[in-house]
Amino acid sequence: MSTYQPLQDINVCELFKEERNRLNLSQKKIADFLGMSSKQVSRWESQIAIPADKLSLLTELGFDVNYIITGNSSNSLSLIPSENKALQPSHTDLTVVPQYDLAASAGGGALVVAEHPIARFELSSRWLQQNNLHNKKLTVVPVRGDSMEHTLYDGDLTLVSLVEDPTDAREGVCVLRFDDEIFVKRIQYDFKSKGYKVTSDNSAYSGFFVDADDISAGRFSVLGRVERVLQRARKVD
Structure with a gap:
């Protein structure tokens, strides 16, 4: 059984609709606020989950994003106003996990835009x-692309443990x-060549090998290990 499962069996579409109704907001008002069509917002209530960047924006309308993702109400996701408040939980039994302004690409890669936290989740310490x-030092990273299907899907929110010692994630x-460029891929360290075999779970994508020269030159590094999927971007059979 795969370990990359959502925290709970949550119907994100239904919970988003509940929050919209609680705030007495129409689909059109949300669409206007986000600069998109009402049809796209409507799909969030019936077919697909909400992209991570839109989730962050919805907090400005009063949405309890933690409830949408986990089914537990705590207003866990919010824009971070300053570094000083970034790691202060709202409750003693919660732990703050920041999200950074980058995307792990499962396809062609994504540029690192910034390294400062832009949003945060509060997860149960227990x-x-x-x-x-x-x-572990944790962060939330959204996935972009389809090369890791059927393990990870485009738009998934993943919980990642950051690594400082490369031997912790081989x-x-x-x-x-x-x-x-930032990628999410499956890796296997080759002790003989001191390099990494990098592969995709989607057979349509070819793997490649990172040799020791690229590593010593600082061109390649393992940033973290995917521990869990916090939110699925689509329903998985």
Whole structure:
């Protein structure tokens, strides 16, 4: 069984609709605020989950985004006004996990726009302890592209543990940097050549090998390991 599963079996579409009704907001008003069509907003209530960047914006309208994602109300996702407040939880039993302004691409890559947190999640400290994640430096990273289907899908929000020592992430699904691009791929370290075999779970994409010279030159690094999917961007059969 794959370990990359949502935290709960949550119907994001229904919870988004509940929040919209609670705030007495029409689909058109939300669409106008986000600069998109009412039809796109309507699809969020019946077919697809909401992109991460739109989730952050919805907090400005009063949406409880944590409720939409997990089914638990705590107003966990919010724009971060300053570094000083970034890691202060709203409750003692919660732990703040920041989201940075970057996207891990499952296809052709995505440029790192900034390294400062732009939003935050508050996750249960008890849940993190139960899953041996409480002592790890965590971040939330959205996936872009389809090369990791059927493990990860375009638009998925992933919980990633950042690594400082490369030996902590030598295999598995990881967030990678190659030059100025960010990827999420499956890796396997080759001890003989001291390089990495990098592959996609979607067979339509070819794998490649990163040799020791690229690593020593600073062109390639493993940024983190994908631990969980916080929110699926689409319904998975």
